Amino acid sequence: MSSFFTTPKSLKKRRREDATGPTNSKRIKAGASRSKKSKAGKDDSEVSGSDDDLEDPQADGHESSSEDETAADRRLRLAEQYLEKIKGETQDANEIGFDAEDIDRDLIAERLQKDNDETKGRMCKFIASDYDFKAAVRTNFRLKHSHMNGVAICPPYVYTVSKDTTITKWELPPPTDPRRKANSSQKPVRRRPVKVLEVKGDRSKAKDKDYSYHTAPILTVAASSTGKFLATGSLDKKIIVYDTATLKPLRVFTQHRDAVTSLSFQPSTNQLYSASRDRTVKVWSMNELAYVETLFGHQDSVVDIAAYPGVERCLSVGARDRTARIWKVIEETQLVFRGGSGSSGNSSKPVSRKPASDKLGSGVEAKKYAEGSIDRVAVIENDVFVTGSDNGSLCLWISQKKKPVFTQPLTHGLEEPLRPDEASAEVHLGPDFRLPEPQPRWITALASVPLSDLVVTGSWDGCVRVWAVGKEKRSLRPLGVLDRSDAISGAINGNAGEKELGIKGLVNDLRVFEREERGQESLxxxxxxxxxxxxxxxxxxxxxxxxxGVLMWEIPRRKVGRARRKKAQPKSI
Known part of the structure; x- marks a missing residue:
């Protein structure tokens, strides 16, 4: 027989919770009223203190959401607000003669897909065929010094460095309006970049440890995408970080034990990667102006480095160790890609000693040239990158394969043959004397637009060549030559027409970027x-x-997309 003293505690508790009475009902009503008041106060505070882009509809005077809104309902409501925001950004009041609803739907879908691809680091911009490279307009920078080693961009500013330890800040001119007539009565538009600031180091103070500027030739420069920091690396083993507004040094880093050869900022952040002849890669945090860590692995000087967009990774090449390495900083791992095989055709298959069946544009048949050094690298997307070598090969790589999936040989052709008096000091050459074969021009500069299919290369053939990555990410095709001469239609790998080309020197650095200003899009x-x-x-x-010196080309965008769209869509009333 059970009693109060023999009943289990769980039953006692359950009976106590189930028990109802006048006192309990009052307590429940009072608690409900207090919860309503606290929830209302909480909602008011959230609305008044919200700083997000997607604000609560209550702040705009809309009907308040129900108190029992679930997490799924809230996500749906925020997604609808995001779509409305994108729709407002993509509306174009000037476009008429087509179904606006269909166009808005296409633009919203394209924007969502682009945002997703950028987040995951995938190629999302196929822009190579959108620009008219034959209509490129060239602009010269007026310089008082020569031997330019590097250039960095953070629109609308450009930063250049030279071997005489000079750092110069320039402001870019506004984009060219193709609709402007030559005989227009409007005020002429400024075409040349304007020098804003210039600082120069003093080589005589090399032994002064407190001196904050470079005392040896500056080899590389990089600017953060946030526009706050500028970093330079020099032969004096220093990395100096500047304030971009005044070009005053903020911090001098001396952790490298040899010359600093390359610098690269993480896009959209202030994290810096540096490469050096001491065979190391170092990571720096510019927000704290502090050293983070050192990455080891290369067996020779690290001569070039590039940062990945969206992820904490960098890509480096080690010159004569003939490797490219992807450094996964957070995972503390690295992927090694080995080159050095040489190539005689546009394939990554084993190379035969016979000349390639396809002849290059100049009539010069491809031969096998050994790859002795990988000197340049550029990122396409998280799994795709390109490298440039001393045998003139432009190689396309994917992270799933350890060998290049495509190789473009003799990217900038062969050097001019030596004259007999240049090859030998003898006055009378014997019958057995043979001139040395012309050697390929190195790829001395390489750049790309991240997450796009556009690549540019430079050497000492007097021009900059433009390449497009195939949509299948297994090939490269030439698009043209950046120069105002007739050599645009000339051979890609030949020497024909070089006397007409405009760059009188060896290209040491390249930068390429898109900009849109005053309704004009250009590259x-x-x-x-x-x-x-x-x-x-x-x-x-x-x-x-x-x-x-320094040259800038402005390539206008072709206006064909909108015309085709208007022609394809029926006119709506």
């Missing part, structure tokens, strides 16, 4: 060139004997 390519290589005096005097 800008900036090249820094010199009479000698940035890392030494190799090939001094090549490239038509030029002294050096």
């Amino acid at each position: 800008c390519v900036i090249a820094a060139f010199s009479s000698e290589h940035r890392l030494g005096r190799w090939n001094a005097g090549k490239g038509s004997g030029g002294s050096g």
Whole structure:
């Protein structure tokens, strides 16, 4: 027989919770009223203190959401607000003669897909065929010094460095309006970049440890996408970080034990990667102006480095160790890709000793040239990148394969043959004397638009060549030559028409970016060139004997997409 003292505690508790009475009903009503008041107060505070882009509809005077809104309902409501925001950004009041609803739907879907691809680091912009490279407009930078080694961009500003330790800040001119007539009575538009600031180091203070500027030739420069920091690396083993507004040094890093050869900022962040001849890659945090860590693995000087967009990774090449390495900083791992096989055709298959069946544009048949050094690298997307070598090969890589999936040989052709008096000091040459075969021109500069299919290369053949990555990411095709001469329609791998080309020097650095201003879309390519290589005096005097300088090409976008869209869509009333 059960009693109060023998009943289990669980039953006692359950009976107590189930028990109802006048006192309990009052307590429940009072608690409900207090919860309503606290919820209302909480909603009011959230609305008044919200700083997000997608604000609560209550702040706009809309009907308040129900108090029992679930997490799924809230996500749906925020997604609808996001779509409305995108729709407002993509509406174009100037477009008429088509179904606006269909166009808005297409633009919203395209924007959502683009945002998703950028988040995952996938190629989302196929822009190579959208620009008219034959209509490129060239602009010269007015310089008082030569031997330009590097260039960095953070629109609308450009930063250049030279071997005489000079750093210059420039402001870009506004984009060219193709609708403007030559005989227009309007005020002429400024075409040349304007020098804003300039600082120069003092080589005589090399022994002064407190000196905050470079005391040796500057080899590389990089600007953060946030526009706050500028970093330079030099032969004096220093990395100096500047305030972009005043070009005053903020911090000097001396952790590298040899010359700093390349710098790269993480897009949309202030994290910096550096490469050096001491065979290391170092990571720096510019927000704290502090050193983070060192990455080991290369067996030779690390001569170029590039940061990945969207993820904490970087890509480096190790010169004569003939490797490219992807550094996964968070995972503390690396992927190694080995080159050095040489190629005689547009394939990654084993190379035969026979000449390639397809002849290059100049009539020069492809031969096998050994790859002795990988000098340049550029990122296409998270799984795709390109490298440039001293045998003139432009290689396309994917992270799933350890060998290039495509190789473009003799990207900038062969050097001019030597004359007999240049090859030998003898006055009378014997019958057995043979001139050495012409060697390929190195790829001395390489750049790309991240997450797009556009790649540009430079050497000492007097021009900048433009390439497009195939949609299947297994090939490269030439698009043209950036210069105002008739050599645009000339051979890709030949020497024909070189006397007409405009760059009189060796291209040491390239930068390419898109910009949209005053309703005009254009692609800008900036090249820094010199009479000698940035890392030494190799090939001094090549490239038509030029002294050096900086050039900018502005390529207009073709206006064909909108016309086709208007023609395809029926006119709506």
